[in-house]
Amino acid sequence: MAARRWWTIGACLVLAAALRFIDVGRQSLWIDEVLSLKSAAQPVAVLAFESDGHPPLYHLLLKVSGLCSGSEMRGRVLSAVFGVVTVGLLIVAGSRMFGADSGLLAGFLLAVSPLHVWYSREGRMYSLAVLFAVASSACLVQAVERGRARDWLGYGVAILVGIASHYFTAGVAVAQGLFVLLDGQARRRGFWPLLLVTLGVLAAGALALPVIGVDRTVNWDWRAFQPAAIPYTAFVFLAGFAIGPSTAELHAATRAAAVAAHAAEIGVVVAVGLALTAAAVRGVARAGRWRLYLLLWLFVPPLLVFTAAWSTGIAYNVRLVLVSLPAFVLFVALGIASLPRVAAALALAAVVGISAVSIARDRVDPRYVREDVRDAAAYLVREAGPGQRVVVVAGYVEEVLGWYAPGTLTFTRLDGLPVGAPAEAESLVRRLSAAGPVWCVLARSWDQDDNGLFAAALDAVTGGPTKTLPGVKIYKLG
Numbered sequence: 001m002a003a004r005r006w007w008t009i010g011a012c013l014v015l016a017a018a019l020r021f022i023d024v025g026r027q028s029l030w031i032d033e034v035l036s037l038k039s040a041a042q043p044v045a046v047l048a049f050e051s052d053g054h055p056p057l058y059h060l061l062l063k064v065s066g067l068c069s070g071s072e073m074r075g076r077v078l079s080a081v082f083g084v085v086t087v088g089l090l091i092v093a094g095s096r097m098f099g100a101d102s103g104l105l106a107g108f109l110l111a112v113s114p115l116h117v118w119y120s121r122e123g124r125m126y127s128l129a130v131l132f133a134v135a136s137s138a139c140l141v142q143a144v145e146r147g148r149a150r151d152w153l154g155y156g157v158a159i160l161v162g163i164a165s166h167y168f169t170a171g172v173a174v175a176q177g178l179f180v181l182l183d184g185q186a187r188r189r190g191f192w193p194l195l196l197v198t199l200g201v202l203a204a205g206a207l208a209l210p211v212i213g214v215d216r217t218v219n220w221d222w223r224a225f226q227p228a229a230i231p232y233t234a235f236v237f238l239a240g241f242a243i244g245p246s247t248a249e250l251h252a253a254t255r256a257a258a259v260a261a262h263a264a265e266i267g268v269v270v271a272v273g274l275a276l277t278a279a280a281v282r283g284v285a286r287a288g289r290w291r292l293y294l295l296l297w298l299f300v301p302p303l304l305v306f307t308a309a310w311s312t313g314i315a316y317n318v319r320l321v322l323v324s325l326p327a328f329v330l331f332v333a334l335g336i337a338s339l340p341r342v343a344a345a346l347a348l349a350a351v352v353g354i355s356a357v358s359i360a361r362d363r364v365d366p367r368y369v370r371e372d373v374r375d376a377a378a379y380l381v382r383e384a385g386p387g388q389r390v391v392v393v394a395g396y397v398e399e400v401l402g403w404y405a406p407g408t409l410t411f412t413r414l415d416g417l418p419v420g421a422p423a424e425a426e427s428l429v430r431r432l433s434a435a436g437p438v439w440c441v442l443a444r445s446w447d448q449d450d451n452g453l454f455a456a457a458l459d460a461v462t463g464g465p466t467k468t469l470p471g472v473k474i475y476k477l478g
Contacts, residue, residue: 008104009091016087016111019359020080020120025073026363028374031396033123034403036075040066048211053218056211057164058125075123082127083120086134087111090326093138096145097290098334106326106333109351114240114358115318116325125165126319132162133172133323137297140176141290147189156197160204162323167215171301172323173201178300179293221315229316230306236318237328238276239269239354242361242368248471251446272350279347280335287334294334297327371443371471373397377404379467379474380439384409389438393417393454394447401441414440417448425457433461433477442473 039047040062048056065074087110095103110116119126139155162169180186180194244266249258284291302321309316336347361368391414392398398411419425432438458475465473
């Protein structure tokens with residue numbers, strides 16, 4: 001039996017690795033990944049005090065990895081490694097809390113989770129933050145159960161590294177502190193050790209105040225918090241980003257129509273989600289004392305992020321609550337494990353089916369794959385003549401184009417957007433055409449042209465783009 005379990009764990013890790021590593025460099029880098037690579041190229045003293053809103057640990061790791069490999073994919077490789085290790089750690093943590101079968105099922109579900117696969121293939125710090133959210137949870141269980149000083153020390157190191165990976169990992173620490181305070185046995189064994197760990201983390205934070213102070217000055221994207229973000233987060237936790245409306249559709253002025261157009265597949269995911277929730281409520285009710293921690297881990301970090309986004313106006317993004325994804329996976333695993341065998345098999349098949357569709361679309365469906373800025377830059381280098389202007393609609397796209405065409409072309413953001421009427425869009429296109437040969441790149445054009453008026457005017461004047469790539473259209477004017 002033990003041998004079979006180890007073979008099953010091994011198969012789960014191999015599956016996780018295959019989904020994260022295979023073809024990891026097929027799609028071009030995006031702006032956040034380029035910024036990480038640029039940060040890692042700087043001296044440590046500059047890197048540590050860069051105003052980017054994130055702790056410097058991930059960029060330091062990226063810098064160290066660059067000593068071994070100069071590949072632009074090294075950030076994605078690091079994230080993929082972190083993702084696979086997280087799957088293994090969740091099996092450990094889940095087994096300690098809820099038994100071997102539930103832990104193994106949770107590890108499998110995380111291995112095929114579309115959202116976790118996505119961020120395990122992105123060269124940013126989110127996969128690392130999730131890793132230490134799980135690691136600190138596993139350490140907390142051991143510390144509470146055994147009460148040894150070295151276990152509490154291990155927990156303190158794990159949560160400190162987690163916060164050094166991403167500031168919002170602190171939400172997991174809050175959930176863990178609440179558990180120790182609310183659970184009688186944990187409070188008796190862990191109150192004073194937790195207090196010492198908390199003081200240690202606060203002391204480390206005090207030493208890092210110069211870094212934290214610089215990060216506070218970052219130029220945040222400000223946007224009113226939308227209550228719809230809450231159900232959307234639950235939907236994405238189950239289905240990822242490639243079922244339902246694409247990112248472009250959700251940011252367009254016609255997003256309500258886009259949601260309606262995907263009503264059938266949204267309905268399937270919602271129905272599966274509701275069934276899993278009903279089963280999970282029953283499963284959690286039978287799960288023992290660690291169910292309290294599971295619920296705190298699941299709800300406290302998102303609640304803190306939602307509250308911060310609502311009260312400050314900082315733009316909300318699902319990745320900010322990613323540290324609660326393993327708790328969601330454990331929640332679903334407990335629900336499936338509580339069902340009769342046939343019902344459990346059907347529920348698992350539904351989850352795997354949703355994951356398979358979402359992951360496949362992420363890789364091959366032009367509506368959902370990353371914008372192909374790499375091939376766009378290569379095309380412009382080939383086709384744009386000396387001195388010809390290249391303008392982009394979304395300003396941050398020029399950073400990625402410049403990364404892929406360094407010193408070759410000059411990319412500038414197009415002034416005059418957004419426009420409020422077709423006549424304004426047509427006037428802007430005419431002004432561009434009158435300035436001589438100019439290339440216009442539409443990538444994430446919804447950022448400044450969510451009503452599509454400028455794109456429509458470009459099509460009308462030019463007869464259509466000279467080059468179309470996934471998520472990118474390139475026009476030549478004049």
